[in-house]
Amino acid sequence: MALALKIPDFQVYRGTEPPRFASQAELECAKVLDYYGVPWEYEPTTFVLEEDENGRVLEAFAPDFYLPDQDLYVEITLMKQSLVTRKNRKLRKLREHYPHVKIKLFYKRDLERLAERFHLDLAS
Amino acid sequence: MRELGAEIARDYADREPILVGSLKASFVFLADLSRATPILHGLDFVELAGYGSAQMGGHEQIRVLKDLDADIHDRDVIVVEDVVDTGLTLHYLVRTFELRKPRSIAAVTLLDRPYRRLVDDLPVRYVGFVVPDELFVGYGFDLEERWRQLPDLRLVHS
Secondary structure, three states, rough: OOOOOOOOOOOOEEEOOOOOOOHHHHHHHHHHHHHHOEEEEEOOEEEEEOOOOOOOOOEEEOOOEOOOOOOOEEEEEEHHHOHHHHHHHHHHHHHHHHHHHHEEOOOHHHHHHHHHOOOOOOOO | OOHHHHHHHHHHOOOOOOOEEEEOOOOHHHHHHOOOOOOOOOOEEEOOHHHHHHHOOOOOOOOEOOOOOOOOOOEEEEEEEEEOOOOOHHHHHHHHHHHOOOEEEEEEEEEEEEHHHOOOOOOOOOOOEOOOEEEEEOOOOOOOOEOOOOOOOOEEOO
């Protein structure tokens, strides 16, 4: 679900469509990446995690960011670390199905540390 | 500190590297590291506007508050960082310095949090301590611009 957020003119956004962030935290992370000149894309890839016998997708996962220069996907979550079981399970599945894909999960605590350091507004 | 200085002296014997401190927090570390590095070397400083202060000032692109005084063309550059976690600052510095065609670029950091890295193509060659996800003050490290003067690193309990 995209929110009505004020989107700045990004300098190193590498996507083709304007990003539609689902949270303020995602927007803030995008702004930090852009500030430091690290090229980024927003949800460029959806990984299929499970299909039924007819090839219908039962479960999929689209990490929030992709950093092409690093070949790294980044997923951020504002849930407490103790409540991210479902997301961790998805990440485990992703790593099983796509072992060559590099992905990093930024937990609430990581984001709070970033927010402290960079004075981010993570509200909403 | 002696170990880091000895390693650098061994790796850069007869090469006169330049140690570049990334202000502000690295200034105490740089002073100690310089005295612990028993080879001829240069010193310089660079300072970038942090993301938070830049946003408050309405700047959406990184700004160099203090550039190098030295010409680093064909020099061996060692960036001196207080801490490397996401790696964003060091990544920016390395890319900027590379445009000036130094002979080599490496980095030394007092503290390292490799598990927080967002960019991993960094030339971090010398590491003091890998530390847990805790806040430190003192020895040049600050909290809201305070406590830098404390002589040792202190853990901040939230």
